[in-house]
Amino acid sequence: MNTINTFNENSQGDILIVDDIPENLQLLFTMLSEQGYDVRRVLSGKQALQAAQYDPPDLILLDIKMPEMDGYEVCQKLKSTPETQNIPVIFLSALNDTFDKVKAFEVGGNDYITKPFQLPEVLIRVKNQLELLKAKQALQEKNNELKALNQELESFSYSVAHDLKNPLTNILGFTDILKNKYEKILDQKALHFLNIIHNSGLQMKDIIEDLLRLSQVKYLEMNIEDVNLSELVENSFKGLQNNQNERLIALNINSNIRAKGDHNLLKIALENFCHNAWKYTKYKDITQIEFGLIPPEQQPQIFLEKSENLPIYFIKDNGVGFEMEEAKNLFIPFNRLHDKNQFEGTGIGLSIVFRIIERHHGKIWYDSKVNQGTTFYFTINC
């Protein structure tokens, strides 16, 4: 992890000055010490690297022209070492030296000062870099906090979902028994209530299973192999059609579309896409669904930017669609755009898909028109 060294609260900042000319060092040393900085001095690039490694300072003032190892090289080495790469570097260059500003920034320098120094300028530039560093540290701390909180929340919802499973199995099992065994004893009203309980339990089961899948998908170990996506799509629709064979459906699955990825995860992702395509077309006289691939050379410009020259996979349906403006949070759990009385569901499926595509370093997006249909696009980069 690229940690930023924590700032010593009691000091204005710990500064390392590197210059092969002792007089230069003395001047800066006095100037900065008077301002309340802790200042260390070294006379060569090699010493600088050692000092920075041993006890990373908050800021380095680095002379360019030095024998053996010049400032550019020192900077490059600092920036390629994890322990020192986040230390800001201000280059010191003499006016009569040939100073290559571009190179100074290229090797990772943060700023530069030209000699002879003007005191206020040095102080302002030093202060700026230290303030920037403090802001970065604060941001990183917040980020770490957020990550930890997220992880906590994730494992919390996992265990809750997991623990809810057993009592729910009881509810479903016993309502089932009541319905079947005591049907004759119970009156219509009681049976009706029982059905409501049972159906709610089933709905809860779906949510719990989706929630568990959602957290599993993030941590399951991936096994990258060549996967036949067309086959996965075909199998998924076979299952769906078997359950509802009265529906008229025109399926167009381009054959042998393949991708490098994790078979199990891609199966889950495609099943979710297929279920959605199937579900959100259920009021159509004829359902039309297409699964295909757009190679980079056939992609319109707006897609090329997203796809980064990778093939785009797509699944297209002619279902109810949705307003694009309302679909901003589609990949966040529990976001649903349709009425649950018309289309059952948990609102978790697409967030599972999103995580799977994310784990395959791909992108996912969609296009939809109300009552005309929806297309989901994605790329995979494994």
Ligand SMILES: Nc1ncnc2c1ncn2[C@@H]1O[C@H](COP(=O)(O)OP(=O)(O)O)[C@@H](O)[C@H]1O
């Ligand atoms: N093919 C589609 N056509 C129209 N709307 C869709 C389609 N796929 C997803 N949606 C919308 O996105 C929402 C989130 O999808 P998803 O996470 O799979 O949840 P759900 O359990 O509701 O299917 C759905 O509730 C629906 O409003």
Ligand SMILES: [Mg+2]
């Ligand atoms: Mg769904």
